[in-house]
Amino acid sequence: MASLETLAKREEKKRKFESGHSLCAGCGLPIAVRTILNSIDGPVVASNATGCLEVATTRFPTSAWNINWIHNAFENAAATISGVESAYRSMKSKGKIDEDIDFIAFAGDGGTYDIGLQSLSGALERGHDFTYVTLDNGAYMNTGIQRSSATPKGASTTTAPAGEEKYGKQEKRKNLTEIVAAHEIPYVGQASISHLQDLADKSEKAINKDGPAFLNVLSTCQLGWRIPPKDAVKVARKGVDTCFWPLYEVDEGEYNITYEPKEKLPVEEWLEPQKRFAALFKTGNEEVIDEIQEDVDKDWEKLQAKVS
């Protein structure tokens, strides 16, 4: 595992992603993006789906990016980078380019789980040499905290709000990491902004694979999760320690759990600090928390079975 010293040293190099952007305090996105890009040694070109990351880092005429970066639209970060990567392979084979260049795509959960799923699936199947990063904060935060298919069951969002009769989103979230793993690409990793060394290692592995790689990174949103900005990393850690968001990888088809919580915490510890789950703690909704715990337990067992 990359040491903290190594991570700190990477920060001293010329940064690929700079400060000065307008992402919120307590936002997980810049933590993830910096850690991932710091893990890439050589030149890299990024595509970025529409979303908070794009809007808050490239308000014309400013930019937080010290690398070549392209935003096309919301649902096509994967297709766009597949075009860039194909251009690279074509021009390299014709001798028009010498350098070795890596390719990466960033998108949110809305831009991946929902509207961008087809574009991602197509690019994975075609085998482009790129890493796709989903920054999953569990809702359409940029447009005002609307429900996505990544929104956890029980969360209140502006389009699936808690009310007199409903506690929030009724459905379990989509398991995108497993959907991507079913594409049998060289590398799939699930990571969190609470575990930077783990994220750095997975980034390095992903980017160094020949062919497509995928990272699903749990990322906080203080507005959507309704948490104090200072607690962002702490809350994300609860997601990992309750096994709501296990840290694992599928490396060349082999499942590895990369972090085992010393003690698997009850799911309330993840839910309770986030006011988006407040309705679950009202009398009469105890069953919902039990259901969420059951889902987490089942998924965790399934994952463990895949490892052995």
Place this chain on the structure above:
Amino acid sequence: MSKDNKDVLTGHQVVANAMRQVDPDVVAAYPITPQSEIVEYFSQYVADGKVDSEVITVESEHSAMSACVGSAAAGARTMTATASQGLALMMEIVYIAASMRTPIVMTVANRALSGPINIHCDHSDSMAARDSGVIQLYGEDAQEAYEFTLMAQRLAESEDVLLPVMVTLDGFTLTHTAQVAELLPDEAVSEFVGEYDARYPLLDVENPTTQGPFDMPDYYFEHKLQQVEAMENVPARFLQVQEEFNDLSGSNYDGLFETYKLDDADYAVVVLGSTAGTAKVVVDELREKGKKVGLLKPWLFRPFPGEGIKDALVDKEAVGILDRSLSFGSSGPLYLEISSALAEEDRKPRLYNYTYGLGGRDIKEDQIADVFEDLANPDLEDKMRYIGARQ
């Protein structure tokens, strides 16, 4: 230099050959009738080692244009082809391709838009893209589609243009029909199109750029005006490209639209694409009978060469404008352009709008002759007429 390959070829084959001769770095496309065979032929050229392109066999037209934008922004010469629903699906990104100034050359094999679903020709697909910011060229036959595809490359990549160019040819009528076509030698095309040298390629890692950033109201307007300026540069640049192409090929392109026996005509029809061929036959027949009739066929529809067309039509008695698409609740797109071009004139021809050929409905010589007969009637009521439709 002369053309060396006079042959009988389908529209698919000539466009695929134009693409092979252009030798793009990347082609990203998705199958759709009546375009599919263009990319099939091209893929075979790649499989046979006749061209060194990366073909991205994307999972949708939306991804086709998305990948094209990525590829062109990377600095690669990039082409695609589509039709109908495919163009409709990629429309979001067609606008973005234009705004990002990516010089993508795309073929559109014109086909009716759903619904009802229909695979045959009309112009509703490309007309839906007329405000997207792409340049539009309409070909009358396979030969024009071939030559426009080559010229489009130069036009798109001109430093003061840098816009996508859409070259259209009528689905089935031109794509699936074998016609006599003359291809230029490969080396001549190579020399004509030259190398594409992108100004700010994403693959220039020494000079990073942020492409496709977020504009607030303080910059968006000016960025759109830069597109306006690029569009305004197109006519002069197109004429220059035509001149160079004529030198190379012995062709006689000399404008933004073609006129046929129009100078001394009293009555004219205006039509896009393959129907111009039928109309020319009708003009010849009526001329033999002593009728002073003629034809105007725009090559360029975006930007629309209104000024030149106004001068060409202003002294006519009456003009019939034949649209092959509808703008529900308004007149046809071609009619609107021409009536707008003539709007300020004190003395102008009577203008009549006809809709024809929707969903592949044939238009025949006698129907075009009827239009000319209509035009000769000074009391003809001004209303939309639907040629050959049961009402």
